[in-house]
Amino acid sequence: MTNPTIKTMRAHRSIRKFKNEPVAPEDLETILSAAQCAATSNHVQAYTVIQISKPAMRQTIAGICGDQAWIVQAPVFLVFCADLNRLQTACERHAKEMVQGYAEQFVVATVDTALMGQNTLLAAESLGLGGVFIGAVRNDPQRICELLEIPDQAYPVFGMCLGYPDDDPPTKPRLPLGAVLKRETYASEGIDTLMDAYDNTTCQYYRSRDSNLKDETWSHQMAEFMSKVIRPHMKDFLAQQGFFLK
Numbered sequence: 001m002t003n004p005t006i007k008t009m010r011a012h013r014s015i016r017k018f019k020n021e022p023v024a025p026e027d028l029e030t031i032l033s034a035a036q037c038a039a040t041s042n043h044v045q046a047y048t049v050i051q052i053s054k055p056a057m058r059q060t061i062a063g064i065c066g067d068q069a070w071i072v073q074a075p076v077f078l079v080f081c082a083d084l085n086r087l088q089t090a091c092e093r094h095a096k097e098m099v100q101g102y103a104e105q106f107v108v109a110t111v112d113t114a115l116m117g118q119n120t121l122l123a124a125e126s127l128g129l130g131g132v133f134i135g136a137v138r139n140d141p142q143r144i145c146e147l148l149e150i151p152d153q154a155y156p157v158f159g160m161c162l163g164y165p166d167d168d169p170p171t172k173p174r175l176p177l178g179a180v181l182k183r184e185t186y187a188s189e190g191i192d193t194l195m196d197a198y199d200n201t202t203c204q205y206y207r208s209r210d211s212n213l214k215d216e217t218w219s220h221q222m223a224e225f226m227s228k229v230i231r232p233h234m235k236d237f238l239a240q241q242g243f244f245l246k
């Protein structure tokens with residue numbers, strides 16, 4: 001069974017090369033206002049999206065993100081922040097003191113932001129645009145906060161490049177559904193067989209794509225990735241922004 005929504009979802013692949021064609025402001029507003037319709041925990045809507053248009057700021061952010069050229073080239077670049085700050089204003093309006101620093105609030109704000117982000121990319125893709133998430137804004141989140149004047153009780157979760165694709169990469173195969181969908185309990189029998197099959201699939205994918213050909217499997221890639229400490233500054237940074245203390 002399929003329909004246009006399912007087809008759009010299945011066609012997703014990150015786009016890192018864009019046509020030199022602007023995205024109309026009203027189209028971006030359509031995308032973002034549709035994305036806002038994502039479910040949100042207790043209706044808190046705990047996110048803020050900052051559009052970055054100035055070339056110098058794009059260059060600086062790209063530098064923080066390991067010189068990812070698409071941050072400079074993309075017609076649209078957005079920074080998605082988890083944001084509890086405006087909820088503080090809501091509390092003040094009603095003479096209530098906002099409880100702060102609970103891990104639960106951090107999870108709520110981060111999940112809300114991720115749902116908004118994914119909805120944004122999907123809405124964009126449904127209109128023929130493409131894009132890519134940029135987690136590398138967390139390479140130096142403190143500097144991003146300074147540059148974008150992100151206040152206490154908010155933090156940059158990821159960026160996103162959007163525009164009309166100037167590339168048509170193949171979709172990247174996902175794990176077999178049986179590896180991620182369990183029934184009734186978290187029984188994991190058969191995971192080795194599934195992982196063998198998926199390693200074969202990913203190996204063929206990496207060998208057959210047009211660019212960045214490599215001999216690689218998913219489990220090896222993950223073993224490399226998961227055995228390295230990535231962004232160890234996040235705990236202290238989040239505490240500094242008022243998140244994740246208790």
Ligand SMILES: Cc1cc2nc3c(=O)[nH]c(=O)nc-3n(C[C@H](O)[C@H](O)[C@H](O)COP(=O)(O)O)c2cc1C
Binds near residue numbers: 013134137158172
């Ligand atoms: C939260 C998040 C952060 C990401 N950060 C980056 C990034 O900094 N740079 C980049 O080129 N891709 C980034 N990606 C894209 C992933 O590498 C990509 O989604 C993944 O390899 C699967 O490929 P696909 O999106 O083409 O299916 C990010 C994706 C997510 C969800």
